[in-house]
Amino acid sequence: MHVEIIYLMAEAPVLLSAVVCQYKQCGQDTAGEDRTEVRTFEPEQTGLKETKALVNWHASGDATFHRRCWVELTEKCKRTEDGVSAEEIKMIKEAKKTAEYFDCDERVKSEAKRVSQMIMTSSHCIAFTGAGISTSAGIGDFRGKTGKWTEKDRAKATGKPTKSKGKRPKGNKGVIFENLRPTYTHEALCKLLQMGLLRYVISQNTDGLHRLSGIPRDSISELHGNSFHEKCEKCGARYERPYRVKSRMENVVPKKCKNCRINHRTGRKCERKGCDGYLMNTIINFGDDLEDEPMDRASEHAQKNDLVLCLGTSLTVSPANELVEEGKKPVRMLICNRQPTDFDPMCYKINSETKSQVGSRVFGDCDHLMREVMKCILPQDALQEWEDGREDRMEEYNKQRESVD
Incomplete structure (x- = not known):
């Protein structure tokens, strides 16, 4: 069961979700708790019988759990005496590859306070962004539960076409880039840059939304090119x-x-x-070399940074991901992404002098985190004025794009 609730807040409408945990032994609401979302093979493809299943899988193979329930479920799959069917074990193993994690609202707000303090006390803060900051604008990501490469791997593993009537993304085919507009995160980074709290943006995205949001050409390295x-x-x-x-x-x-x-x-x-x-x-495809000029500027700012905001990126693409380690030591890093990254341990390191955690790790959507960060940075009146100005900014974005119907 999935119930959508719209809360009208002062700064903007926020869409929240009340979702019941689909682990049959639980079945309780996930609201207010850490949750995990997965997508696996369709039950029909594996021949799983509903009466033997531990999970109320959707026909599409989707499921949502409390994070603790997901951990319990995956542990059960390791013990054959728990009676988990071979079909469901196969589904859960596939689901583990796609798992996306979401911190509860209380933790996001708590980390947002820490992150805002880190930003305001930083001397050279930079942002490193990936596909995850554009998903709310309509761009597909690569390694999420509905990511382009995830879908290809799943199709290859089954050798069968999808039978579900639910829509499954196929990369960005059919996406009209001219109709895309900056997300809350794009606009927040632009605002922080204007305030002098952010010094530079390094992006792996090619959708052109950073530049459309108002970030000047000399303040960004679009390492993989720009579609415009x-x-x-x-x-x-x-x-x-x-x-x-x-x-x-x-x-x-x-x-x-x-x-x-x-x-x-x-x-x-x-x-x-x-x-x-x-x-x-200017698009950098697989096999292409990165352009020297944007990479050199990115490296220059990466070496100066004392805080890097890694937003919506799995940090797996080399050599771009190496930039996040080039800053002043100890490296202070925020990572906000739905899936784990190899750089997560750096966020939890303890500063030997201050005995405090060096960075921050938030699981979930970048827009959610950045909305809370901006609440901590901007006074209420200034925040209200800036957020209310989105309608005017949208008109400006529209003027800068040619519609192609």
């Missing part, structure tokens, strides 16, 4: 467009990239007098 930018392959001139830059094969002399084997040319030519070089998209 193109550059001249001859003179290096760059152009920022109001539309997503795509290759138009009918208008372009194809030239496959030697690294990724994909054609980067867009069909347009450089506008600089006397150049006439072909324009290319």
Whole structure:
């Protein structure tokens, strides 16, 4: 059972969820407690009989648990004497790969107070962002329970097509990038930058939402490119467009990239007098080298930082993820992501001098955390004015994008 409740708060409408734990031995509401959400094979695919199941699985393979119930369930799968069926063991093992964790509201608020103090006492705070900050804008992530690579792995494991009528994301196919708008997190980072509390943004995203939110070009390194930018392959001139830059094969002399084997040319030519070089998209595909200039600027700020806000990223993509360790020691790091990362232990380290925890680790949605952080940083009147200004900012975003219906 899933009940959606809308609470109208002063700063903005917030959508909360009241979800019943689907572990049959529990069945209690998860509201106010840490929870875990998973997606696995569809019960129909594995042949699981409902009467023998320990979980009330949705037909799509989705399930939500108290975090403690999820731990108990996974432990049961290790002990055959508990009578867990082979079909359900298979489902739970797959579900473990997709598990997303959400801290309770009380813990998020508590950590937000710590994080806001860390930000306000930092001398060179930077942000390192990934796909997770854009999911609420309509962009799919990669390794979440409905992530692009997760879905591909699951399909490969079953060898069967999905039969559920529930929608399953297929990467970002069908997403109209021109219609996407900055999330609360995008806008919060821009505000912190304007206040001088944030010095630089390093992003792995290509959706263009950081730049659309108002972050200046010299304050961000978009390591993997920007879908709205193109550059001249001859003179290096760059152009920022109001539309997503795509290759138009009918208008372009194809030239496959030697690294990724994909054609980067867009069909347009450089506008600089006397150049006439072909324009290319700026997207870094698998196999491509990162551009030197944004990587050098990112490394420069990473080395100066005394606090890095890692938001919506699994921190698995190299060499970008190596940047978060380049700061002043001991490295102070906030990680907000739904799934664990290899860098989580760094957040819990204790400073030998102050005997306090160096960083912060929050499981859940970036918008949830950043909303609480901004409450702690901005006075109530200033917060209200800024949040009420989103409607005007939306109009400005709309002017900067060409709609493509």
